[in-house]
Amino acid sequence: MARLHGLRALxxxxxxxxxASIVQRFRSDGAAVVFTGRDDARGAEVESRTGASFVRADVRAPDDVRTSVGAAVERLGGLDALVANAGVLHESPLSETTDEAWDAVLATNLIGPYLYAVACLPVLRASGGGSITMTSSDAGVWGETAIGAYSVSKRAVNMLVQTLAVEAGPSGIRVNAVNPGDTAPGMATHVEGRSELGDASGWTxxxxxxxxxxEDVASAVAFFASPDGAFCNGSILLLDGGMRASLRAGAVANPAAAEGA
Structure with a gap:
């Protein structure tokens, strides 16, 4: 499938x-891709495997953001899509989160996507439009106390997406978010009490x-970046296999929960 043929993506x-799954999917679908990260060795491995182009950058550093956007435009000859995927997880309830951890989570998960979006908007406008897709989380849809700062940051990302969608929409720029649930490989499956095997560890x-x-997440991101997603703007797509629906159904079916409500 080459539904992203000719697309230039960062x-x-x-x-x-x-x-890495998003980079692979975009390349398989025909896109030219520049991707960022902080690990040179892993960047070189993905670069070799996919044919995409790696730029070392830290999303928390404004200079790195500007430099990597400039490098992407130079290497690709322009830009049609931004995927703001970089994120970090911190395991702690809010009452036990240090100031340093709070700042680090927000700097990576919220300020980083904001900086990249703002840096890419003029380039996307010059291309006649395009798309921005941000990787949020199901933890941004409802609060998760075990990962408090992460949950807050992803809720803010969802609002960032919807605000940008209204601002950038008139320029033909679509802004959307994918909100994955537990994903392997991914961060959430490493939280204590969760497992890729689910019930084996007591996690449903x-x-x-x-x-x-x-690959599930990459498929959704590719849809938003493709012509198939041409009328999607401000969408917050939950990718959790029905987990939230099952939790709500369980609460209704549970008499004790119903009485408590």
Whole structure:
């Protein structure tokens, strides 16, 4: 399938996990891709495997953001799509989160995508439009106390997406978010008490009977960047295999929960 043929894309956090899956999918679908990350060795491996072009950059550093966007434009001859995927997980309830951890999570998960979006908007406008897709999380849809700062940051990303969608839409720029649930490889499956095997560790699997994969998320991101997603703007797509629906259904079916409500 080559539905992204000719697309010029910049993917942040593309050296591992979901990001590497997005780079692979975009390349398989015909896109020219520049991707960023902080690990040179992993960047070189993904670069060799996919044929995409690696730029070392830290999303927390404004100078790195500007430099990597400039490098992408130079190497690709322009830009049609930004995928703001880089993120970091911190395991702690808010009451036990240090100031340093709070700042680090927000700098990577919220300020980084904001900086990249703002840096890419003029380039996308010059291309006549395009798309920005941000990797958020199901933790941004409802609060998760075990990963408090992460949950807050992803909720903010969803609002960033919808605000940018309204601002950039008149320029033909579509801004959307994917909100993955537990994904392997991914960050959430490493939280204590969760496992890729689900029930084996006491963590309940979604109704589809498995956690998501990087390829599942990459397919959704490719849709948003493709002509098939031409009327999607401000969308917050939940990719959790039905987990949230099952939790809500369980709460209704549970008499004790119903009485508590």
């Amino acid at each position: 993917v942040t956090g593309g050296t591992s996990g979901i990001g 699997l979604p109704p589809l009977g498995r956690v998501g994969t990087g």
